[in-house]
Amino acid sequence: MSRDVSRRNMVKAGDPRLAQAIEREPSAVLRLPIDGPQECLLFLLGNDPYALPIGVILEILKLMPITTVPRAPEGVAGLASVRGQLITVLDPRPKLGLPDRPQDRKTRILLVDSGEEIMGILVEEVRGVQRFEPSQIEPPQVLGGEPPAHVAGVARNEESWCLLLDLRPILEVR
Amino acid sequence: MPDLGDKAREDFFSEAQEIVDGLSGDLLRLDEIVRRGDSDAELVNDVFRAVHTMKGLSGLFGVTMMSGLSHELEELLDDLRLGRAELTSGVMDVLFRAVDLFGRILIAARGDGPEPADEVKELLASLGNVADTKAGGGAGVVAQYELDPGVLGVLTEYEEHRLRVNLQxxxxxxxxRVAFPLATIDTALDELKAKARPQGEIITYLPVGDGGDPDAVELxxxxxxxxxEHDLLSSLAAPNVVIEEVKKRPLAGSSDRLSSGRPVFAEAEIGTGGKMPSLRADESREARPSQDEPSPGTHGAGTMSLKSVSxxxxxxxxxxxxxMNIVGELAIVRGQVERLAERTRATPQLREINAEVQRLHRAFERHLTQMQNGILEVRMVPLGQVFEKLARAVRQISREVDKPVNLVVTGAETEIDKLIVEELSDPLVHMMRNAIxxxxxxxxxxxxxxxPTVGTIALNAFQKGNQVVIEVEDDGRGIDPKAVLAAALRLGFTTQDEAALLGEKEMLSFLFSPGFTTRAEATHLSGRGVGLDVVKTNIGRLGGVVGASSDLGIxxxxxITLPITLAIMSVLVLEAGGHTFCMPLASMEEAIFLDPREVRKVEGREVMTQRGQTLPLVRLAHLFGFEENDDMRRGEPMRKYVVIVSVGPKRAGFVVDRLQGQQDIVIKALGRSLRGVRGFAGATELGDQRVGLVxxxxxxxDDAVTLGESRQLPEARA
Incomplete structure (x- = not known):
């Protein structure tokens, strides 16, 4: 697999962008089809390889204590404190009907900006960064049948194959 | 509005609001004096100055309606202070209305409300006929005194007027004659003024041009x-003060204002020195944003300085x-240092380092506490700010309904968080209206x-521990708890069975229920309680509670009980179903051991008796869909606790597994995606990166009442 990126090119939680992001107008988390080569972070969800454009991810965090919020909507894992800032952490799997895998030392939290707040997304492990040319990305229809709402496309290159994740149905928790 | 930037605009609004608040306070004091048939020239002056500043300020920021109104008011006030018009209660009404309009124009300028254009027009129209102009008169009296024509020559119209009034x-x-060191002239002069004020009125003060000592100013x-004279001497005597009485001339001269042949003080020497600042001149400069009273003497004797006194x-x-958030994070760092210190203590090899770490930790803790208190102090403002607005409202309401009311305020100096003060005025006005x-x-x-025909409303405020208590007490007819209960039964708020258990306090608490009214039967109570649910909600949002008590006929x-600040909250950290939660102490009565033998089941709900009262019990873990921790200890189930919570009339005991202790926390709001989740006010970091829900x-x-004690999982979403 490729380079380890967990601390590169990322915005630190203390970065002013984090605070500003909350004030910003809702930003499209993913814009597909993409019009140029795309650097994507690969990770596992329900043991399947998924990917997100690297620009969407503010930071990759190791697993930290997550406080359960009773009565929270489906898909909310709980609350975490990232250097003093409260972050709502989501677990996409139940919503996507993906199998659970217990949290372990490979578990990571991806920080993303939902447009309204900074949120964490639990993933099972991070596999590194891959570069995909537009020609290497296919629409989700290639999976056959009605494509799931959370799959924005299918990407493959010489080294790997993965599903491009559409975050919108996951971030929609209300 | 001309674009002067957001910051400047914000400054304008806060400045203007301060002026409005100050004005309303001054007017209330003046109103009291006028009602006694008296007057206070200094107060009229203060009002004049404030209106004048408002005029300049609002002109600068293009709030034309405000500057127009200020301009007309200024004319009226000028007539008042120069004795050309008389201060009557009619004039006071106009002034009160004007200040009220000031406030509404400000709200409109912020874009939060409609412009009160018609009201302003109406008020301007009435300005002309309100003040009967008065002839000057008594001009000759001044000439009878042995006054230096040089002094008379530089008196302003106002000073001349005050001189005449006093002599008449x-x-x-x-x-x-007073000599002041140049360095301390401001404070020294203020002290002298304060000492002189009870004795009489200072007409004017002028620097004397002898100039013997370059470091001193003689006034x-x-x-x-x-x-x-000798009484005055005894109260004002000081080594630097010489007092002499100005005698009447043996024979009065003919002209009232002697033409001054030899001006004692050249204009340049006087500067803006000792005189009332000439407010009518060059307004734009006078009206620079400064709340400070123009301080005479600052620019005295050639030390022209523009340095702000403020x-x-x-x-x-x-x-x-x-x-405050940073302090919260430092508190977490402190916790980590403390744990580090614990660890080093457990290791014998590190004993030396341990002593050092302990010492550092203690110092850190001390300074952190000081810093926290310091920031909290800055947030504090006296309740007097809101009380003055209230006094104005009371005056207006009592005139509307023709019930004379005397408002007695105590504890206006009690301090509370600025954000809380802002939110208090609506609920309090509502309570005042109810009372009247x-x-x-x-x-x-x-x-x-x-x-007595004049009713009394006492408005008392005081601090009680970490809380501020505000009481609104009237000497009216009181509320009959039985009538309230009857209405509550009729409206289905309670049942006969429950009613039998209620004390008077609980009966009165129905007043705060939404939709409560006694109108249908008891006319003498009509309307009472309407809107009190809004009061309760508003106060509740501030983390406070409101209650009522009454003596019928008396x-x-x-x-109202409020936390002193919203920034820091005292909570009890507790555990239920293996999860950690924080219960605000402000909503808690106490926490006690749960005695399983005391628990009874009534209609499927658990209740216990506490101090002769029935207390419904709610298992917090079950309320959240968790299993209670039923670990055994020494062959017996672990003892649980009951946290007794009350908000307004509602009261219940929450059964929890463990108490971890009391803690002061910085509360943070939940993210938007969790705003819809009921039951949590926010969350906080408890150290160790752990987050505790508040x-x-x-x-x-409310949930406890509707759900009862059931094991079913409550609705996931509100």
Whole structure:
């Protein structure tokens, strides 16, 4: 697999962008089809390889204590404190009907900006960064049948194959 | 509005609001004096100056409606202070209305409300006929005194007027010569003024041009007073003060203002020195944003300095919130240092380092506490700010309904978080209206029961531990708890069975239920309680509670209890079902051991008896869909605790597994995606990166009542 990126090119939680992001107008988390080569972070969800454009991810965090919020909507894992800032952490799997895998030392939290707040997304492990040319990305229809709402496309290159994740149905928790 | 930037605009609004608040305070004091048939020239002056500043300020920011209104008012006030118009209660009404309009124009300028254009027009129209102009008169009286024509020559129109008024009132006139060191002239002069004020009125003060000592300024002060010379001497005596009475001339001259042949003081020497600042000149410069009274003497004797006398800065409260968040994070660091110290103590090899770490930790803790208190102090403002607005409202309401009311305020100096003060005025005005409308009887009604015709409303504030208590107490007819209960039964708020258990306090608490009214039957209570649910909600949002007590025929007392600050919250950290939660102490009565033998089941709900009262019990773990921790210890189930919580009339005991202790926390709001989740006021970091949810006691009590004690999982979403 490729380079380890967990601390590169990322915005630190203390970065002013984090605070500003909350004030910003809702930003499209993913814009597909993409019009140029795309650097994507690969990770596992329900043991399947998924990917997100690297620009969407503010930071990759190791697993930290997550406080359960009773009565929270489906898909909310709980609350975490990232250097003093409260972050709502989501677990996409139940919503996507993906199998659970217990949290372990490979578990990571991806920080993303939902447009309204900074949120964490639990993933099972991070596999590194891959570069995909537009020609290497296919629409989700290639999976056959009605494509799931959370799959924005299918990407493959010489080294790997993965599903491009559409975050919108996951971030929609209300 | 011209674009002067957001910051400047914000400054304008806060400045203008301060002026409005100050004005309303001054007017209330003036109103009291006028009602006694008296007047206070200094106060009229203060009002004049404030209106004048408002005029310049609002002109600068293009709020034309405000500057127009200020301009017309200024004319009226100028007539008042120069004695050209008389201060009557009609004039006071106009002034009160104007200040009210100021406030509404400000709201409109912020874009939060409609412009009160018609009201302003109406007020401007009435300005012309309100003040009967008065002839000057008494001009000759001044000439009878042995006054230096040079001094008379530089008196302003206002000073001349005050001099005339005083002399006509047969007051004595004194000339004081005072030498002040240049460095301390401001404070020294203020001290002297304060000492002189009870004795009489300072007409003017002028620097004397002898200039013997370059580091001192000698002032000549004209003081009008009823007091005899030796009495004045005893109260004002100081080594640097010389007092002599200005005698009447043996024979009066013919002209009232002697043409001055030899001006004693050249204009340049006087500068803006000792005189009332000439407010009519060059307004744009005079009206620079400064709340400080123009301080005479600052520019005295050639030390023309533009340095601001004010030592205060204005700070956006969000900046303080930011600082408070940092303190919260430092508190977490402190916790980590403390644990480190514990660890090093357990290791013998590290004993030396341990002592050092312990010492550092203690110092850190001490300074952190000081810093926290410091920031909190900055956020604090006296309740007097909101009380002055209230006094204005009371005056207006009592005139509307023709019930004379005397408002007695105590504890206006009690301090509370700025954000809380902002939110208090609406609920308090509502309570005042209730007290006057429904509490205080009509004049005739009061006479019949032998009460003084003027009703009394006491507004008391005081601090009680970490809370501030505000009481609104009227001496009206009071509320009959039985009538309230009857209405509550009729409206289905309670059942006969429950009613049997209720004390008077609980009965009155129905007043705060939404939709409660007694109108259908008891006319003497009509309307009472309407809107009190809104009061309760507003106070509840501030983390406070409101309650009522009453003695029938004697009066009603509403009590608001508020936390001193919103930035820091004292909570009890507790565990239920293996999860950690924080219960705000403000909503808690106490925490006690749960004695399983005391628990009874009534209609499927658990209740216990506590101090002779029935207390419904709610298992917090079950409320959240968790299993209770049923670990055994030494062959017995672990003892559980009951946290007794009450918000308004609702009261329940939450059964929890463990208490971890009390803690002061910085509360943070939940993210938007979790705003819809009921039962939590926010969350906080408890150290170790652990997040603790802060319980919303009010919402949980509501849930407890509707859900009862059931093991079913409550609705996931509100």
């Amino acid at each position: 009132a047969q007051n004595r006139l004194y000339r004081l 000549e002060i004209l003081l009008a007073s009823k007091v005899a 030592q205060t800065v204005r700070v956006d409260i969000r900046r303080l919130d930011h600082l 409308d429904h509490g205080i009887e009509s004049r005739d009604g009061r006479m019949m029961v032998g009460k 009066g009603t007392k509403m009590t 319980l919303d006691a009010g919402a949980l009590l």
